[in-house]
Amino acid sequence: MNESRYSKQIILKGFGLPAQQLLQDSKVLIVGLGGLGTPCAQYLNGAGVGTIGLIDADIISLSNLPRQTLFDEAEVGLFKVDILSKKLAKQNPGTHFICYNEFLTAVNALAIISGYDIVVDASDNFATRYLVNDSCLLLNKPFIYGAVHEFEGQLSVLNFKAGPTYRCLFPGNAEISNIPDCNDNGIIGVLPALIGNYQAIEAIKIITGIGEPLSGYLLIIDTLTQSHFKIAVSTNPENRKIHQLLESYLTPVCNRDVPLIDAATFKNWQQQKKQMQLIDVRTVEEFTNQCLPKAKNIPLTELYTRQSEINFKLPVITICQTGVRSNSAALLLKTEDDQRQVFSLLGGLQSIL
Amino acid sequence: MKIISFGITKDITGSLFMDLDMGEKPISIAAFKELLFKKYPALMDLKTLSFAVNNAYTNEDTIVNNQDELALIPPVSGG
CATH class of the missing domain: 3.40.250.10 (Rhodanese-like domain)
Incomplete structure (x- = not known):
């Protein structure tokens, strides 16, 4: 590890070389390389997370660019995972990247997630969110939930030390959640970057043990009024009783997916x-x-x-x-x-x- | 009662914050839900909708009164 690179973090009170070493030794998987995933990956990479897994089978499209600002117009049509890993490797050659040019599915989820300490749920559909939840419960991994809607974002640390799960926030299964996934309502580009960065700081807190991870709370941020709501969530032990993945996590039937x-x-x-x-x-x-x-x-x-x-x-x-x-x-x-x-x-x- | 409508419920109620006069009598969340759904039938289409009272998740048996602040929290999927 190049200590001078991380000197500003190392001199932080309560952080020091031991915390930096913990980051270096940690493995974080980022599920979804869109508005949440790209900024989160960028800052975890900058902070010195030693191993970063990137999973997404999507290609870069023109309408991604307002919120996925690491990508540029010449890269439209190329695979996100290829471009992102290339750029991040340049930004921090010390990071080990593991790239998955595929979507997370009930078939591959357990094998992939088992190789990581923490998962960042930066996906954009309910099916994947329930899949991440169930996989992390089975493998006993904490994960960081982030989601956005128009001008509003949600954040929580889930399955942390037997804390609340995604179903404690939103009971049910992907199949019965009928809130439109294909959010044609639009999104202001800067919002997912905010939430993605909040996800990054939560990952850093869990890895290094500093501060209090946002477990047991759902943070909702409304950027139009700059109102932050920190809502207490209790654990429903029933939601922790997961013995296997569902047979399938339906890919939502709508054009966006x-x-x-x-x-x-x-x-x-x-x-x-x-x-x-x-x-x-x-x-x-x-x-x-x-x-x-x-x-x-x-x-x-x-x-x-x-x-x-x-x-x-x-x-x-x-x-x-x-x-x-x-x-x-x-x-x-x-x-x-x-x-x-x-x-x-x-x-x-x-x-x- | 102060109502906060997050996510898609804001599109249905029309604003993030609103005041609903529930009268003096305390009522359960379940009863409140019934009144609210009558006023905004589109809320019934949401199969998953969580409620928080005074910044804490709650269940349908909780009793609320006019001084409470109640939040409607639907799941949000965008990323």
Whole structure:
């Protein structure tokens, strides 16, 4: 460890070299590399967390940039985990990064999380939040919950020393939570950065033992009125009785959760001659009328039974006329196997022809 | 009673803070919920909604009165 790099932290009262060494020895997994995850990763990396795991299968899109300011326009269309790890490695060459270009699922969650001391839940959907909760309970790992809505953020440290869990905040399961995941309401870019940084400081507190982790409380911050509400939460022991993961944590059925590729990114990939497989899910008649070169036609109604004709070693782009059927197609292919790299062409053929 | 509506409940009630006159008689959260849902039927669509009284999570048996501050806390998923 380069002590001079961390001298400002080391001279903090109650911190010192021992706390810095604890950071160096710690392993933190960040689930989701969006508005919460990127700033959190940046500051944990700066602070000297020795091992940082980064998991997300998404690509950078233009509309990410107002809140994911580490990414730039030239990187639109590239995988978040690749770009972020590259930038963070430059920022702090002393950090060991472990990258997962996939989404957290009931299949991979336990194997991945078991390698870490702490998990930062920086995801953007309820299914993943319940999955993180259940996995961390089974593996006895604390995790730091952060979430945002419009101008409002929530923060809590969960499963810390037998403290409250996500279900103590919000009982139920992903299946029955009907609050829209696909938050088309919008978000002010700076807000997730605030909450992501709060998550980072909570991680540092847990690792080093300084201060009081935000366990037993839900912090709600309303940035429009700058009101902070620290709400006491008690542990319901029933919520701690988890013996196995659910069979599946439903990926919410809404467009936002279908990985999308916009027309500009798609054209970029074409120009770069990027290897990909185009699956046109319109009817045979529509396809015969007009189609993209190299596109393969599998009508949506036949897609389920004809999946074996698709080469999933390449990124798969589903295409239709306007982008509605291609969403269903991408969702279908992802539901069969979440590891698949599938993107639905936003706006359909009419957006690129 | 002072009501604080967080997350999506703010979209339903229309503001973060509001005052509801509940009368002099203390009532349970369950009874209050019924009144509130009558006034804002869209709240019924939320399958998960937590309540806090005076900055602490509470259950439906808790008795509240006009001087209490009650928060509606729905889950929030954005990241």
